[in-house]
Amino acid sequence: MTSAGMLASRLEYARFEKDRWKQVTQVDWKSIKDENVKRQFKVLSKLGTAALPEDRLEKYDQLQSGMERTYSTARVCNLNGTSCDLSLEPDLSEIMANSRDPEELEHVWLAWRENTGKKMRNSYKEFVELINEAAELNGFSDGTELWLDVYDTADFQSQIARLWDQLTPLYEQLHAYVRGRLRQHYGEEVVSRDGPIPAHLLGNMWSQSWGNLLDICKPYPEKASVDVTPQMKAQGYTPLKMFQMSDEFFTSLGLIPMTPEFWNRSILEKPDDGRELVCHASAWDFYDGKDVRIKQCTVVTLEDLITAHHEMGHIEYFLQYAGQPQVFKTGANPGFHEAVGDTLALSVATPKHLKKIGLLEEVINDPEVDMNFLMSVALDKIAFLPFGYVMDKWRWGVFSGDISEDDLNCEWWKLRLGLQGIEPPQVRSEMDFDPGAKYHIPGNVPYIRYFVSFIIQFQFHKALCITANQYDPNDRARPLHQCDIYNNKEAGKKLAKMLSMGASKPWPDAMEAITGQREMDATALRDYFQPLEDWLKRENQENQEIIGWKTDEPVCTREP
Ligand SMILES: O=C(CCC(O)(O)[C@H](Cc1ccccc1)NC(=O)c1ccccc1)N[C@@H](Cc1c[nH]c2ccccc12)C(=O)O
Ligand SMILES: [Zn+2]
Numbered sequence: 001m002t003s004a005g006m007l008a009s010r011l012e013y014a015r016f017e018k019d020r021w022k023q024v025t026q027v028d029w030k031s032i033k034d035e036n037v038k039r040q041f042k043v044l045s046k047l048g049t050a051a052l053p054e055d056r057l058e059k060y061d062q063l064q065s066g067m068e069r070t071y072s073t074a075r076v077c078n079l080n081g082t083s084c085d086l087s088l089e090p091d092l093s094e095i096m097a098n099s100r101d102p103e104e105l106e107h108v109w110l111a112w113r114e115n116t117g118k119k120m121r122n123s124y125k126e127f128v129e130l131i132n133e134a135a136e137l138n139g140f141s142d143g144t145e146l147w148l149d150v151y152d153t154a155d156f157q158s159q160i161a162r163l164w165d166q167l168t169p170l171y172e173q174l175h176a177y178v179r180g181r182l183r184q185h186y187g188e189e190v191v192s193r194d195g196p197i198p199a200h201l202l203g204n205m206w207s208q209s210w211g212n213l214l215d216i217c218k219p220y221p222e223k224a225s226v227d228v229t230p231q232m233k234a235q236g237y238t239p240l241k242m243f244q245m246s247d248e249f250f251t252s253l254g255l256i257p258m259t260p261e262f263w264n265r266s267i268l269e270k271p272d273d274g275r276e277l278v279c280h281a282s283a284w285d286f287y288d289g290k291d292v293r294i295k296q297c298t299v300v301t302l303e304d305l306i307t308a309h310h311e312m313g314h315i316e317y318f319l320q321y322a323g324q325p326q327v328f329k330t331g332a333n334p335g336f337h338e339a340v341g342d343t344l345a346l347s348v349a350t351p352k353h354l355k356k357i358g359l360l361e362e363v364i365n366d367p368e369v370d371m372n373f374l375m376s377v378a379l380d381k382i383a384f385l386p387f388g389y390v391m392d393k394w395r396w397g398v399f400s401g402d403i404s405e406d407d408l409n410c411e412w413w414k415l416r417l418g419l420q421g422i423e424p425p426q427v428r429s430e431m432d433f434d435p436g437a438k439y440h441i442p443g444n445v446p447y448i449r450y451f452v453s454f455i456i457q458f459q460f461h462k463a464l465c466i467t468a469n470q471y472d473p474n475d476r477a478r479p480l481h482q483c484d485i486y487n488n489k490e491a492g493k494k495l496a497k498m499l500s501m502g503a504s505k506p507w508p509d510a511m512e513a514i515t516g517q518r519e520m521d522a523t524a525l526r527d528y529f530q531p532l533e534d535w536l537k538r539e540n541q542e543n544q545e546i547i548g549w550k551t552d553e554p555v556c557t558r559e560p
Contacts, residue, residue, distance in 0.1 A: 385454060
């Protein structure tokens with residue numbers, strides 16, 4: 001699909017949506033008795049960005065696809081300038097994950113932002129006007145209200161704020177510990193005792209997950225590492241094999257296998273024919289119950305094996321709700337769609353499971369290997385939470401006007417400093433536009449769905465582990481983080497029941513179908529990490545680490 005073709009089909013679909021909406025608004029659907037039919041009309045009574053007049057919709061699509069193209073075609077030079085065709089995947093991601101040279105990391109971090117975000121600043125300003133215009137045409141006050149309508153939850157933003165408040169103590173302990181280990185590794189000149197952590201040292205281009213720092217941060221360095229990437233390479237893993245293993249996990253639960261169309265039409269590796277493509281992973285539903293596809297520029301690492309499960313979670317959801325009416329062929333809410341694959345991946349990543357599939361040599365039930373494993377999960381899951389929150393807290397502020405268009409970048413860094421406790425390698429300015437350096441901003445993909453997912457996936461995991469008799473809240477010998485639901489048909493049946501609902505019921509009903517609860521609840525996440533939280537508190541105490549970070553150093557100057 002060329003970008004021109006994409007634009008044309010988006011316009012054509014918008015015309016169809018507008019016609020359908022006109023017909024629906026002529027029906028007095030609110031008095032329909034049948035709950036299911038009424039709910040279908042309720043969904044169809046909302047138009048979204050298709051409410052824009054054609055010329056404005058064309059402008060909206062052109063701005064978005066232009067920013068996405070800038071992001072996906074960006075190339076940067078390496079530190080010594082010997083090559084200037086480094087792309088994000090796999091080149092820059094690999095450097096950010098594995099380099100331990102602060103100078104090289106700083107160069108790549110700055111160069112990426114110079115070639116992506118900085119080039120999008122004006123487009124994004126205009127784009128925000130169009131999102132707000134579309135929102136008002138739908139009777140919403142701004143883009144934030146339009147984006148949050150899908151959650152159909154009155155106090156959604158305060159629920160998110162409350163969940164984050166419950167989790168900041170755990171995050172601050174992890175932050176203090178990681179800062180201490182980075183200071184040991186790089187020295188006090190590079191990493192301070194009480195300040196924010198320099199963003200370019202965290203093993204990821206956006207400091208959104210810190211799992212690549214496991215070598216520096218694992219509690220028991222002499223014990224087995226649960227990052228089995230070397231074993232995967234040694235055993236000749238290919239991207240195809242990684243997806244076959246993921247499929248095998250899903251079918252071991254009795255879930256629906258990937259279809260022939262999936263295997264024939266997916267793109268599981270970056271094409272080497274020079275074709276430009278959006279490498280950011282995605283899953284696609286062609287709404288016929290068979291044609292479902294993943295596009296992922298997969299490399300052979302544990303991180304990409306986890307991402308493969310993430311993407312396949314989307315595909316499984318497509319297949320499970322294929323019998324629903326069209327308007328219900330989507331997640332109970334966007335966070336549910338993001339949580340399916342990650343929930344299963346929590347079982348896959350356990351030492352117990354990695355041993356089952358021959359990626360980890362025989363490890364007796366060693367509490368130190370266990371703590372290394374818990375740390376690796378925390379570096380990805382706990383570190384992610386404030387990032388997931390910042391991404392849309394910033395966009396909500398921009399859409400609502402709380403963040404003015406002259407302060408876009410410095411307000412971004414105020415949130416990154418305040419919530420994540422990180423700072424840029426050099427002071428930024430309003431000439432930069434660092435949010436644009438993360439796919440979901442030019443890609444116009446909302447992000448709070450991932451924060452929701454990282455909360456509810458532990459609720460799902462806990463419920464399925466109880467069903468699989470792999471976890472008992474009163475039996476410390478079987479802690480939640482050691483649970484592996486592999487092969488358990490009961491757990492699979494419970495998950496399938498929820499997935500097959502699609503969006504046919506409000507999301508609390510879907511949540512209840514799996515967990516027996518009707519709301520998002522961080523308790524499951526806290527239970528999962530309890531042993532690590534205790535360990536972190538002791539460790540930080542022993543090392544006299546300071547909890548929290550100073551915020552008095554300037555990270556961004558308002559000069560335009
Ligand atoms: O962006 C993604 C994966 C991409 C996606 O699968 O979520 C993809 C994003 C996308 C949306 C719309 C157009 C293009 C890309 N979402 C989907 O493909 C998708 C498909 C159907 C329904 C809902 C989402 N993950 C996030 C964070 C994340 C969550 N869980 C993870 C696990 C491992 C690694 C990263 C993550 C990130 O990389 O920052
Ligand atoms: Zn996803």
